[in-house]
Amino acid sequence: MTYVLELEKLESGYGETQVLFGVNLKARKGQITALLGSNGAGKSTTLWTIMGIVKPWGGKILFNGEDVTMLPPYKKVNIGMTLVPEGRRLWPQLTVEEHLIMAASIPRSKERAQEILEMVYQLFPRLKERRNQLAGTLSGGEQQMLAIARGLMLNPVLFMLDEPSLGLAPKLVQEIAETISKLRDEWKLTVLLVEQNIHMSMQIADYAYIIENGRIVLEGTVDELKENPMVKKAYLGL
Amino acid sequence: MEFISNIIYGLIYGAILGAVASGLTLIWGVMKVVNLAHGHLAVLGAFLAVIFYKYTPITIDPSLSPIIAFIIGALFGIFFYYTSLHVIVGKAETMTLKVEMSSLLSTFGFGVALYGLLYYGSAQGWYLQFEGLTGWTIQVGGKPYFEILGVSIQYSWLVGLFYAVILIALVELFLRKTVWGLAIRAVAQDSRAVALTGYDPVKVKLLTTVLSTAMALSAGAIFTLYIQNGINPDLEHFLAPLSFVIVVLGGLGSVIGTFIGGLIIGLAYGITMALTGTQAIALSVSFVILVVILLVKPQGLFGR
Numbered sequence: 137m138t139y140v141l142e143l144e145k146l147e148s149g150y151g152e153t154q155v156l157f158g159v160n161l162k163a164r165k166g167q168i169t170a171l172l173g174s175n176g177a178g179k180s181t182t183l184w185t186i187m188g189i190v191k192p193w194g195g196k197i198l199f200n201g202e203d204v205t206m207l208p209p210y211k212k213v214n215i216g217m218t219l220v221p222e223g224r225r226l227w228p229q230l231t232v233e234e235h236l237i238m239a240a241s242i243p244r245s246k247e248r249a250q251e252i253l254e255m256v257y258q259l260f261p262r263l264k265e266r267r268n269q270l271a272g273t274l275s276g277g278e279q280q281m282l283a284i285a286r287g288l289m290l291n292p293v294l295f296m297l298d299e300p301s302l303g304l305a306p307k308l309v310q311e312i313a314e315t316i317s318k319l320r321d322e323w324k325l326t327v328l329l330v331e332q333n334i335h336m337s338m339q340i341a342d343y344a345y346i347i348e349n350g351r352i353v354l355e356g357t358v359d360e361l362k363e364n365p366m367v368k369k370a371y372l373g374l
Numbered sequence: 375m376e377f378i379s380n381i382i383y384g385l386i387y388g389a390i391l392g393a394v395a396s397g398l399t400l401i402w403g404v405m406k407v408v409n410l411a412h413g414h415l416a417v418l419g420a421f422l423a424v425i426f427y428k429y430t431p432i433t434i435d436p437s438l439s440p441i442i443a444f445i446i447g448a449l450f451g452i453f454f455y456y457t458s459l460h461v462i463v464g465k466a467e468t469m470t471l472k473v474e475m476s477s478l479l480s481t482f483g484f485g486v487a488l489y490g491l492l493y494y495g496s497a498q499g500w501y502l503q504f505e506g507l508t509g510w511t512i513q514v515g516g517k518p519y520f521e522i523l524g525v526s527i528q529y530s531w532l533v534g535l536f537y538a539v540i541l542i543a544l545v546e547l548f549l550r551k552t553v554w555g556l557a558i559r560a561v562a563q564d565s566r567a568v569a570l571t572g573y574d575p576v577k578v579k580l581l582t583t584v585l586s587t588a589m590a591l592s593a594g595a596i597f598t599l600y601i602q603n604g605i606n607p608d609l610e611h612f613l614a615p616l617s618f619v620i621v622v623l624g625g626l627g628s629v630i631g632t633f634i635g636g637l638i639i640g641l642a643y644g645i646t647m648a649l650t651g652t653q654a655i656a657l658s659v660s661f662v663i664l665v666v667i668l669l670v671k672p673q674g675l676f677g678r
């Protein structure tokens with residue numbers, strides 16, 4: 137098994153408050169790994185720390201076996217680590233196309249920009265129709281598509297998504313889930329999916345971690361976890 | 375005839391005022407830093423033009439001073455950014471009103487310091503008078519001006535106009551044709567997302583400040599090509615308000631608006647000046663125009 141991302145005893149927090157207490161997690165190449173947990177468990181903090189937006193206090197982050205613990209965010213992006221953040225974080229006054237151009241212009245993507253753009257528009261035909269529209273005027277579902285599209289334009293190896301289903305209608309959640317499966321199966325990306333929506337994640341993920349109070353409390357293949365009594369009770373409501 | 379002259383002079387003057395405002399369009403209109411030092415930076419550029427001419431071992435022709443001032447301005451912009459802006463805007467994720475207001479205070483402080491420095495310099499006897507600077511005006515065939523349809527136009531004004539247009543075109547190109555132009559618009563809206571898209575937000579902010587400062591100094595040097603009759607630190611009291619008027623008039627962040635806004639103010643100024651001969655009245659007219667436009671079209675002429 138090859139791991140694209142490995143977290144070893146990762147610790148971090150905000151100001152004086154520690155949030156992560158030694159998180160161990162691995163993202164398997166070509167698979168969808170899910171990081172699941174309830175609100176405030178430390179999922180987003182894990183992702184911000186992986187990207188270097190929140191500075192790690194201790195532990196290690198390995199990307200393709202290389203130590204990238206202290207790399208600044210923009211350098212991590214340029215080696216293929218991409219995060220689609222919670223709440224989309226689009227630029228409301230920029231058009232759809234301007235978002236994509238921004239991402240496509242980094243050194244890492246430049247050469248393949250045209251090719252990826254076509255793939256992205258094929259994945260999200262809606263965005264092509266709306267390419268001259270300001271991001272602030274898009275619907276919630278379209279905004280999530282644009283956030284994912286912007287991430288894909290960065291030519292990623294590791295694709296991380298923070299609660300992509302948040303605030304979307306069930307039908308759109310299903311669409312996003314299908315898109316994420318495609319990213320694994322057709323785009324050959326390694327995905328780290330952070331979700332509170334356990335049902336949706338269990339449906340598409342291969343391996344999952346459960347985080348509580350900044351610690352991983354359980355891990356296993358999705359099939360194993362589905363049978364786990366604790367998961368059944370606490371998360372699947374069975 | 376007099377009237378036509380005044381219109382032509384007003385337009386040339388307006389283009390040059392537009393150039394003075396163009397750096398402000400970038401840093402305030404787009405990056406949302408209310409740069410109250412902008413006028414002082416332009417005055418510094420004007421001082422430099424004279425210093426290059428009079429106080430350096432090699433005399434630098436005034437017609438080249440906008441270029442030199444641009445280069446020095448770029449270096450000065452790094453200093454400006456790290457002394458006044460970095461702490462406030464470097465880590466700011468969005469340029470909220472609070473951040474804008476903090477930037478207003480810190481750039482005000484920087485401007486006052488710069489003003490003090492230039493004032494001190496003036497008092498020390500490097501008071502910069504253009505009289506006695508022979509050769510300052512650009513001459514062709516022994517004459518500093520030419521006549522066309524009975525209107526006489528100075529060569530140095532033409533050179534100033536040339537630089538003014540170049541400077542405004544430069545911001546336009548930067549904002550529209552480079553990805554950095556997109557990046558500064560993005561950085562004002564959500565800089566964390568800019569980092570997640572592979573750019574260093576601090577670099578984007580630094581670059582914008584550097585370019586804006588370079589433009590301010592260069593525009594100051596251009597301005598000396600126009601006025602030619604002595605500059606002092608108080609020139610700021612004239613350049614800064616007009617720059618703000620022009621940027622708001624044209625619409626925040628609109629480069630073409632800055633150019634047209636400059637022309638309108640220049641025209642109004644030129645005509646009122648010709649009719650009344652009083653600078654104070656000419657200045658007030660600019661503000662009256664601003665108020666009227668803001669009542670009719672609050673986002674400015676070309677604002678979105």
Ligand SMILES: Nc1ncnc2c1ncn2[C@@H]1O[C@H](COP(=O)(O)OP(=O)(O)O)[C@@H](O)[C@H]1O
Nearest residue numbers: 150153155173174175176177178179180181182
């Ligand atoms: N910017 C912040 N400053 C201080 N505390 C924060 C900040 N962001 C999150 N936290 C705290 O860190 C903990 C984990 O939050 P988060 O990682 O956002 O959880 P999750 O994404 O799993 O909902 C929470 O207790 C939250 O209050």
Ligand SMILES: [Mg+2]
Nearest residue numbers: 179180181222
């Ligand atoms: Mg979260």
